[in-house]
Amino acid sequence: MLVAAGLVEAGVLRAGGHELLLLTLGASALAMLLAGLLLRWSAALAVGIGLLGVQQAIRLELGPDKLDAWTPLVAGGLLLAAELAWWSVEPRVPAWSPPGVGARRPATVLFACVAATVVAAVVVVAAGARVSGGVGLELAGVVAAIGALAVVVWVARRAVG
Amino acid sequence: MTRAATSKLGAYAALAGAGVLAALVLGRPELAALAAPFAVLLAAGLSLAHAPEVTGVLELDAERQVEGEAVTAFLELRAHTTAERLELLLDLPDGLRAEGPNPQLVHLHAGERHEVELPLRCDHWGAYLVGDVLLRAQDRLGLLAFEQTLELRRPLKVYPRGEALEKILRPLDTQTFAGNQSPRTRGEGIEFADLRQFVPGDRIRRINWRATARRGEPWVNETHPERNTDVVIFLDTFAEARSGGTSTLDLAVEAAGSLAAHYIGEKDRVGLVAFGGVLNWLTVSSGVVQLYRVLDSLLDAEIFLSYAWKDIDVLPVRTLPPNALVLALTPLLDERSVGALVDLRARGFDLAVIEISPVPFVSAGSGPLDDLAYRLWLLRRDALRSSYLRLGVPVVEWQRDAPLQAALEEVRTFRRHARVTRG
16 A cells, blocks of 8 residues: 555655545545455555556646656556555465565565566566657557467466466 | 455555546646555556465374373464465364364465464364365455465364263173173083082082082082173264254263273173164174274264164164164154163163263243243153163263263162063
8 A cells, every 4th residue: 555655645645636536546546455455455456557558658648748767667656556456465374384485575666666676667668769760660569469368378278277 | 275355455455446537637737646546556456466276284292082181283384485474374173173273374484384283172072184275365465365275184083071980781682702701500610609519520620629528529619701792872963952062962872982981891692773864783793893883884974864763673673683782872752762662671672871961952932822832841751761661771861961871770770670560
């Protein structure tokens, strides 16, 4: 919740206008996350994280056209909020564990978030590259996005099997 | 090992898809950057995920134990592939309780062996199969959940903790085999019975020299022979009264175990009849092996609901030898067992009824009608007891906190003084 609240606050403070709208969206996101955590309801968590993303999207859309250099940090924070939220609601039993086993999970989450920040930075840097535009490039972007989603779906189907 | 997607996998896929679509629609690459970590995490997590392969062996340090004591389970797990965050639970049947950490969370590398030593407290008698080990694991990023049950079952018999009895009921008649009991008859033995005058044919060694010297003519000792007896424990398994963790059947089984152990210790022959929805019997025999047979049969005793009418004719003749003492352990709740006991008495069996009182297991209720019904029920039970007493059958009420020895003493007193009334 603290990470999500930080993301909401950062989004509002860095906005060029429409703070009330962004604040409302952020508050809705926090409310959904809180409900998801209290009710151990995964769908509410997904909606809450999604609303945080929507707040960022509206802030970017209402802001200047230039690339936001802070986006990788926001992406890392968003993933950290999501990871911590699902960690909180996942079914588990009060199990005794030998020392060391419990510390592996926070380390994994932190590593994933750092990696996420790097990946987002790569995407932002790639988006900022000076490449001449055109319909062909636009089409390539669409195909790449669809291809990325298709890869995720294929891997998921194979893994769940 | 079964595997299933966690809710996180679907949510992350939806977030990644929504972010990419929003980036395309709005033309903002930052949104693709926000979605990319979710997509990459999904792809990486699912590519690296594999079902853990874990095998195990379970051993118990004892196959037989007495109620209230502990056994130790040794579980050895071997991981053939790395198992992240493996939760393992030794699924215990009712009546057994783990005294160590259960479940446990472990991390196993490929080829690693993990040993778990888990003390188990035997809270209740019974025959158990111990060893269903439930394993649950997730992949490193928590996208897939894997579950498996290892069936490493080992048998464990928990015998009822009985009461050590000092004196028990003696049957009215003995059998022909050697034992520790002295019948009323006289014969070869070492237990002194009486003195009588010497008659031709008496052995010289039986002359009582002191009595002979005093009376001036030869007198000999008469002795009781040492004989064994047959005892049939009649366990009523038609119905029980239960409250909390104990029932009248539990008390009956404990009492039956104590009685069997004591009679067999006295070289008597003991048999068992579990008379109920499922009929179970054991013909009389003696020795330690028979004691274990009786105890094992007692572990199988349970209440089966049945509406079939059964009387004593369904029992094989061998289970009720002549002159045997039939010791009935019954809550006197079912008409079929009540009738069967009357029938046994009518056929001349030496019968004693230990009533495992269901009264402590029943509450009177709150309303006046409930109270009236409860009192009527108690009166009917008194009337039933009286009808047995009129037949010359000793009936004693044994409650769960009272010693069994006291109930047996009551029966002994009754048998010493009781007379059959007629008319």
